[in-house]
Amino acid sequence: MSLRRFDGKVVLVTGAASGIGRATALRLAAEGGSLILADSNEGGAAEVAVGIAETFHRPAQAIPYDAADTVACRRMVDRALAVHGRLDVLINNAGIYRRGHFAKTSAEDWAMMMRVNLDSVFHITQQAVPALLEMRGNVVSTASTAALTGIAYAVPYAAAKAGVIAMTKSLATEYAPFGLRFNAICPGRVLTNVSVGVAAVAEADPALLVRGPRLGTKLAGADPEDLAGAYAYLASDDAAFVTGSVLTVDGGLTVG
Template sequence: MGRFDARVAVITGAARGIGFGTAQRLASEGASVAIVDLDEADAQQAAEKIELTDGAKAIGIGCDVSDSAAAESAIQQVVDGLGGIHILVNNAGITRDNLLFKMSEDDWDLVMAVHLKGPFNMTKAAQKHFVDQRYGKILNLSSVSALGNRGQANYSAAKMGIQGFTRTLGIELGPFGINANAIGPGFIATEMTDATAARVGMSVEDFRAAAAASNPVRRVGFPEDIAAAAAFLCSDEASYITGQTLYVDGGAKLG
């Protein structure tokens, strides 16, 4: 018996990185998973990989989570294709980093649309099903950057907003058997952080080494680290936890 047998999980931004790692972990413990990503071909390819490697039922759905109609459609496709929905992981994200005086209005708006409006749209669409069945798990991805990070005024504001959103969901949805929590990752080795290394003119190896040196456990994180925490918070073992943000950052927040 897996922790997620007969459960259906939706993970946004799951074609790669943290989202894909989380989808793999939930699938390995029995969940049927819906990979939701902006690029439908990438989403379907990731779903096929999970079916092959984990033997779980998986579907790929293309969706711009910042579009409310697209979010509604995606959730309905999951219910129709997998027979229901029990878990929602709001992971989709982008970065448009720059110092405040260089940051464009479009850079601000786009990050807010994906990181804040996206979870709002997806959660609003999913919670109707959760309330009807009086069961649901919502997991939002915040970041240690919520505490402030140079060159990320947009991203930091959005990620702190996610924490307020999560606490409010805990208050509003708790009476209906729904738990809502968040994870705040530290430095996680993904394509996104590798791209940041290139943008600042560092090799991936040096960039990761610098990140590892900045936390007590002296290593960078990997998608599997976030997936392990996500699996717990999305499970019934965490049924008495709601409205919380768990930092998974190798202790970097301690500084």
């Protein structure tokens, strides 16, 4: 990797133990970043940290936390800030995905999807903003094409991700005068632990479950590495004049 856009910068990535978070952390480390890897899977995050140190010779620290716990989210940010005493980039990526008929969605299921996919983004971002303001940093959050088009059998997920988009645009407007940028990425179907192995929906209409990219031969979905470059761009100074943007990276899924 010849680019060194993150030399001297500290990056916090949530959901960093696997999938898009892992791929993005590796990409930013390859470009010179110092990484803080937050995940409920402490062992997985620690493994990524070791890989970063051995492969890219960059510092990487794993911090466990529960994205469904408000206090844990805020304490995680405080622990992350204590490692290097600064923060330049926040990647809000942690999330969960569950499917089921809307009529059978419980209040508990709805609340859990909101806590992990939306509330945690609020609490982590709010806790990190003072440090990010000092560095004129930026935030990149993971939304979803489900928030743009809707998706059958995943109403809470789509609603939460739509909230991430609205939050991103609102924060971009509020903090633009201070030079703090907020952007979001809407992946389509990506082959990660979150999407692969999701329980089947009983008596679902197969036609409503067909969601795949159009580009090239990756009809089953993108690899996490296919998304990492988009995160690296928005998080870098190459995107210094980009804020409030929602970048769709879906292989043509939502073209029409």
